[in-house]
Amino acid sequence: MMNMLELLDDPEFFVALGFACFVGIIAYVGGFKAMIGGLDARRKMIQSELDEARRLREEAAALLASFKQKAVAAEEEAAAVVAHARAEAEALSKETAERMAEFIDRRRKQADAKIALAETQATTMVRAAAADAATQAAEIVIRNQPASDDLVAKGIQDLKSLMH
Helix, strand or coil, rough: CCHHHHHHHHHHHHHHHHHHHHHHHHHHHHHHHHHHHHEEEEEHHHHHHHHHHHHCCCCHHHHHHHHHHHHHHHHHHHHHHHHHHHHHHHHHHHHHHHHHHHHHHHHHHHHHHHHHHHHHHHHHHHHHHHHHHHHHHHHHHHCCCCCCCHHHHHHHHHHHHHHC
């Protein structure tokens, strides 16, 4: 071991003694309490930041779940809108087909009525022409035969009035 005089000549001893005095002064003044208080404050700040991050993460997860629910609801609503639109389109198509069939039926009935009217008019015209031809033929026949003029004229008039 070293004796005391050698110890006083050693610079490492003075460095160790200075360091011990420095630590003692810091402990006496309350420096360690301040360091520990600073470290505790830093720990509390980090813990509060971690708690805030955890809370924000939970809020984000809840918000994400809410958005997923809204997306599912929106998809269901879109599917309902599409189904409703299809049903309306089918109903409109069916109604249009029914209206078209009714329109065609009405037009066919109108055409049938026009044809029947034309047939009636043609029949009337043919009868009138036949009556006129018969009247003229009868006139010619009666003029060529001797008979009473009054009787013939009256017969022709009666025949004309029956035909018209």
